[in-house]
Amino acid sequence: MTSPASRKSYGVKGAPYAFLLPATVLFALFFALPIGYAVFLSFRKVHVSGLGLGANARKEVWAGVENYTGAFKDSELLHGALRVLGYGCIVVPVMLGLALLFALMLDSDKVRFTPFTRLAIFLPYAIPGVVAALLWGFLYLPDVSPFYYVLAKLHLPQPNLLDGGPLYLALSNIAVWGGTGFNMIVIYTSLKSIPAEVYEAARLDGATPLQIALKIKIPMVAPSLVLTFFFSIIATLQVYNEPTTLKPLTNSVDTSWSPLMKVYQDAFHRNDIYSAAAEAVLIALVTLVLSFGFLRAANRRNKQEAR
Amino acid sequence: MSTLAVHKAAPAAGTTPGTARRPPLRRRIALVPTITLLLGAIYTLLPVAWVVIASTKSGHELFSTFTFLPGTGFTQNIKDLNAYRGGIYWSWMGNSALYSGVGALLSTAVSAFSGYALATYRFKGRETIFNVLLAGVLMPPVILAVPQYLLLAKANLTDSYLSVLLPQILSPYGVYLARIYASAAVPTDVVEAGRMDGASEWRIFTRIALPMMIPGMVTVFLFQFVAIWNNFLLPYIMLSDDNKFPLTLGLYTLLEQGSNTPALYTLVITGAFLAVLPLIALFLIIQRFWSLDLLSGAVKS
Numbered sequence: 001m002t003s004p005a006s007r008k009s010y011g012v013k014g015a016p017y018a019f020l021l022p023a024t025v026l027f028a029l030f031f032a033l034p035i036g037y038a039v040f041l042s043f044r045k046v047h048v049s050g051l052g053l054g055a056n057a058r059k060e061v062w063a064g065v066e067n068y069t070g071a072f073k074d075s076e077l078l079h080g081a082l083r084v085l086g087y088g089c090i091v092v093p094v095m096l097g098l099a100l101l102f103a104l105m106l107d108s109d110k111v112r113f114t115p116f117t118r119l120a121i122f123l124p125y126a127i128p129g130v131v132a133a134l135l136w137g138f139l140y141l142p143d144v145s146p147f148y149y150v151l152a153k154l155h156l157p158q159p160n161l162l163d164g165g166p167l168y169l170a171l172s173n174i175a176v177w178g179g180t181g182f183n184m185i186v187i188y189t190s191l192k193s194i195p196a197e198v199y200e201a202a203r204l205d206g207a208t209p210l211q212i213a214l215k216i217k218i219p220m221v222a223p224s225l226v227l228t229f230f231f232s233i234i235a236t237l238q239v240y241n242e243p244t245t246l247k248p249l250t251n252s253v254d255t256s257w258s259p260l261m262k263v264y265q266d267a268f269h270r271n272d273i274y275s276a277a278a279e280a281v282l283i284a285l286v287t288l289v290l291s292f293g294f295l296r297a298a299n300r301r302n303k304q305e306a307r
Numbered sequence: 308m309s310t311l312a313v314h315k316a317a318p319a320a321g322t323t324p325g326t327a328r329r330p331p332l333r334r335r336i337a338l339v340p341t342i343t344l345l346l347g348a349i350y351t352l353l354p355v356a357w358v359v360i361a362s363t364k365s366g367h368e369l370f371s372t373f374t375f376l377p378g379t380g381f382t383q384n385i386k387d388l389n390a391y392r393g394g395i396y397w398s399w400m401g402n403s404a405l406y407s408g409v410g411a412l413l414s415t416a417v418s419a420f421s422g423y424a425l426a427t428y429r430f431k432g433r434e435t436i437f438n439v440l441l442a443g444v445l446m447p448p449v450i451l452a453v454p455q456y457l458l459l460a461k462a463n464l465t466d467s468y469l470s471v472l473l474p475q476i477l478s479p480y481g482v483y484l485a486r487i488y489a490s491a492a493v494p495t496d497v498v499e500a501g502r503m504d505g506a507s508e509w510r511i512f513t514r515i516a517l518p519m520m521i522p523g524m525v526t527v528f529l530f531q532f533v534a535i536w537n538n539f540l541l542p543y544i545m546l547s548d549d550n551k552f553p554l555t556l557g558l559y560t561l562l563e564q565g566s567n568t569p570a571l572y573t574l575v576i577t578g579a580f581l582a583v584l585p586l587i588a589l590f591l592i593i594q595r596f597w598s599l600d601l602l603s604g605a606v607k608s
Binding site for chain 1: 350355417424436440445455474540563586587589
């Protein structure tokens, strides 16, 4: 039977899939296929026969887990991972601490200049990471930096910001500068959604603003802190732009400073796409394990608190 | 200077708890929060202020005068930038606008379709499709970009505008935001009513749902615009012809050459200054339209 009703319900049934078609096709082509291809490549290698001359001398063959064992043994990759770990240990707590602090300050009573300061602190969000690294890079350069000028006038020692330990601080500062405002806004909007009665009740009980902040505001924005934490971890694992941009300004950032830079280096400069693919897959796995582990831990805590 | 302000702020910190017991009227400004926020603003504005001033300096002044003293070379710097390789800088800016504008528009459309479908229909595989799309957020761009490059190379598409544009159309985060927004803004009753009146699903979407979703989609558009404008890695991997470079990549290559010839530093600085301007303009627009509740909505769900 082809009554209008049945035809219409068929239309409704098919509609969501039709609406999702562009996203699904794009996902298949630009996410699933590349990931599958990377996994495939990570188990391959080039076999060179003879002198490597002639059309069939270079053949792609199955490599098993060779590329993975190679990646585990690769000290450059390990050092890159450790560098990013150190960098992340500075960036994540400082950035989120500042974001929370600024959000609480914006949310407190009788504050002045909030539209201006909120705008100013959020501004770096609009500035590309490369341009941010470039601006700070110049501020770190002794020849043009105002900091060095001030230090020199005060006859204070002038540390080299682009080398050794200070380099971590210099790089972290760029990430903190760029990311604090966005996280501040996320936390601030969720602070704004706390009903005013909650504060009234707390004030009647004699709570100080500090107590209100610590005992009411922070726990109530915990979900947004979890979200910002999550985004920051992912961003940290993917750090690439800032060290790459600082590279021309200093000899201390090499081409494999972070694991992602190492992947790029192996894929496009050493032309070893197979090792690069294995490293890329490993980094993706670490990201997935860390994010899901983190989300599960956060969920479990939330559930415990809800009980 | 900043340490001085902190010292000033410190004694005030001790007094804040006292204000809790119904503060007397004379305290009209909360000092500690205000000063903290102003310090934050100084911190974020410092590099921007620096680049504004540095772009006015000639190459000689850059290395010889105090950094926060304006120079005399601004018009000359602009002229130099104009002259550099036949004004390639302006191609970079045009390319950035093209990648970001077209990319964000397509991305918003795809997000709106998907978000609407995920929010208003109950169908088999809904959560699976959503979760799989979301997992895309977790994929580090370079992990995707390297095999994307290799695959696009097989299709002879690398070093083309499409190679930068296509991979950025699907934004998992955009789909996520669109779903949240659609489920909040489009009531199912209205969709049902449209069906009763015999409207097709497509018509219901374009005539009823889409207008309701517009404010949220503006957010998704701006979000994607900024994300594509700021992207560096993908064009870095895909492009070798510098006429197709976006600004980020162009400035980076300029800086790379500048490390050998410091004369190019003024060009990099002036270029960086001009690169920041359109985004600050966009940013001021964002302030008006940016529906921040959307972000916190994402948190609450």
